[in-house]
Amino acid sequence: MRLLYTLAWWLALPLVLARLWLRGRQEPGYRQHWGERLGFYGRQPASATDTIWLHAVSVGETRAAEPLVDALLAAWPDCRIVLTHMTPTGRATGKSLFAKHGARLVQSYLPYDTGAMPARFIRHFTPRICILMETEVWPNLIHQCNRYKVPVVLANARLSQRSLGKAQRLGKLIADAARGITLVAAQTQDDADRVRQLGVRDVVVTGSIKFDVVVPEAALATGAALRSAIGQRPVLLCASTREGEEQLILDAYARASLPANALLVIVPRHPQRFDEVEKLIAAQGLAVQRRSSLVQDDAVTAGTQVLLGDSMGEMFAYYAACDCAFVGGSLLPLGGQNLIEPAALGKPVLIGPHTFNFALVTEQAIAAGGAALVADADALMAQGAALLQDPARLSSMGQRALAFANQHRGATPRTIAAIQPLLR
Numbered sequence: 001m002r003l004l005y006t007l008a009w010w011l012a013l014p015l016v017l018a019r020l021w022l023r024g025r026q027e028p029g030y031r032q033h034w035g036e037r038l039g040f041y042g043r044q045p046a047s048a049t050d051t052i053w054l055h056a057v058s059v060g061e062t063r064a065a066e067p068l069v070d071a072l073l074a075a076w077p078d079c080r081i082v083l084t085h086m087t088p089t090g091r092a093t094g095k096s097l098f099a100k101h102g103a104r105l106v107q108s109y110l111p112y113d114t115g116a117m118p119a120r121f122i123r124h125f126t127p128r129i130c131i132l133m134e135t136e137v138w139p140n141l142i143h144q145c146n147r148y149k150v151p152v153v154l155a156n157a158r159l160s161q162r163s164l165g166k167a168q169r170l171g172k173l174i175a176d177a178a179r180g181i182t183l184v185a186a187q188t189q190d191d192a193d194r195v196r197q198l199g200v201r202d203v204v205v206t207g208s209i210k211f212d213v214v215v216p217e218a219a220l221a222t223g224a225a226l227r228s229a230i231g232q233r234p235v236l237l238c239a240s241t242r243e244g245e246e247q248l249i250l251d252a253y254a255r256a257s258l259p260a261n262a263l264l265v266i267v268p269r270h271p272q273r274f275d276e277v278e279k280l281i282a283a284q285g286l287a288v289q290r291r292s293s294l295v296q297d298d299a300v301t302a303g304t305q306v307l308l309g310d311s312m313g314e315m316f317a318y319y320a321a322c323d324c325a326f327v328g329g330s331l332l333p334l335g336g337q338n339l340i341e342p343a344a345l346g347k348p349v350l351i352g353p354h355t356f357n358f359a360l361v362t363e364q365a366i367a368a369g370g371a372a373l374v375a376d377a378d379a380l381m382a383q384g385a386a387l388l389q390d391p392a393r394l395s396s397m398g399q400r401a402l403a404f405a406n407q408h409r410g411a412t413p414r415t416i417a418a419i420q421p422l423l424r
Contacts, residue, residue: 026272029088039117053127058090067212151182207411223320234388237322248377256381267309274310346402370401
C-alpha cells in the first residue's frame with residue numbers, strides 16, 4: 001500500500017509544484033525555498049549540535065508549539081531545534097516567535113512525502129527525535145524515521161471521530177504509519193482512545209499545550225495601541241474567519257441591533273483573502289478601514305463600521321483590543337479554531353455550532369461560563385449585542401474564560417516528561 005502511495009506522490013509532483021507556483025501569485029512565500037520541499041539543503045556545519053526535529057504545519061500549530069519549543073531548549077541546552085512547516089505563513093510566524101532563540105532554532109519546509117525526500121532530510125539534519133504537532137501523520141516520513149532509528153512523537157495530538165473514520169478508510173497505509181509512531185501525547189482521553197484504535201501502542205494523556213501559551217508583552221502593547229486607536233467604542237471581533245463566513249457575518253450585521261458606535265473587526269484566517277473580504281465589506285455599503293492603513297498614532301475614524309484585520313502575527317493583539325470575540329471556522333462545517341487564546345486574555349468567547357476539531361475544549365469552556373454557543377450568524381450578532389450592552393455580564397464572562405484557561409495549564413511539562421526517556 002505504501003508503494004502505491006509513494007508512486008502517487010511522484011506522479012502528482014508536477015501538479016503539486018505547479019499549484020505551488022500558482023499560489024505564489026498571491027503569497028510569494030510559496031515560490032521560495034523549493035529546494036527544502038524537495039529535500040535539498042546546503043552544507044551541514046561540521047560543528048552541528050544534536051538536533052530535535054519539530055514539525056508545525058502552519059500558523060496555528062506553530063503558535064501552539066511555542067511553549068514546547070521554549071521548554072525543549074531549556075531542558076536540553078546542548079541541542080538545537082529544526083522547525084519545519086508546510087506554509088509560508090507558518091514559517092513567518094515561527095520566525096517572529098522564535099527569533100529570541102537565535103542559532104539554536106533553524107527553520108525549513110517539510111520535504112514532500114515521497115520517501116527519498118524525507119530520507120535526505122534525515123541524513124542531512126540527523127535528528128535525535130521527530131516531534132509532529134497535533135495531527136500530522138506522513139507514512140513515508142514515519143517509515144524513514146523508523147529506518148534511521150529516529151523516534152517519532154505525535155505531540156498535542158487530537159483526533160476527531162470524523163478524522164478517525166477517514167484514517168481507517170485508508171486501511172494498511174495508516175495502520176502501518178500508526179504502528180511506526182513511538183509515542184503519542186494526546187490532548188484528551190477521547191483523543192487517546194481514538195489514536196489507540198489506529199494501532200499506536202504507547203499513548204499518554206498530557207492535555208493541550210495551547211493552554212500553556214504565554215501572551216507576549218509586545219502583543220499586549222500592540223493590542224493596547226490598537227485599542228487606543230479605536231477609542232472607547234465597543235468592539236466585536238470575528239477572528240480566524242473562513243471563506244463563506246464573512247458574508248454570513250456581514251448579512252447578519254446589517255440586520256442586527258448592535259450599539260450605534262460599535263466597531264466590527266473581521267480578521268480572515270488566510271492572508272490571501274484579505275482583498276476579497278475587503279470587497280465583500282464594501283459591497284455591503286459599509287465603511288471599511290484596513291489595519292495596515294494605521295501607522296503610529298493613527299486613529300480608526302469615527303465613521304468606520306468595519307476594521308479589516310489584514311496583518312500577520314497579531315492575533316493576540318486583536319484579542320487584547322476587543323471586548324468580545326467570536327472564533328471562526330465554526331459557522332460552517334469546518335471544525336472551528338482555537339478558543340484558548342481569547343480565553344487566556346480574559347475575553348468572552350462566542351463560537352458557532354461546528355467545533356468538531358475542538359469539541360471537548362469548547363464544551364468545557366461553555367460549561368465554565370467563559371464561552372457561549374451561537375447557532376448561526378444572526379445569533380452571533382444578537383449575543384454580541386447583548387454582551388456589549390451589559391458591562392457586568394461582559395466582565396463576568398471574561399473572568400470565567402480566564403479562570404477556565406488557567407485551570408488547564410500544565411500540558412507542556414507533562415509532554416517533556418513523556419519525551420525525556422526518548423532523548424536520554
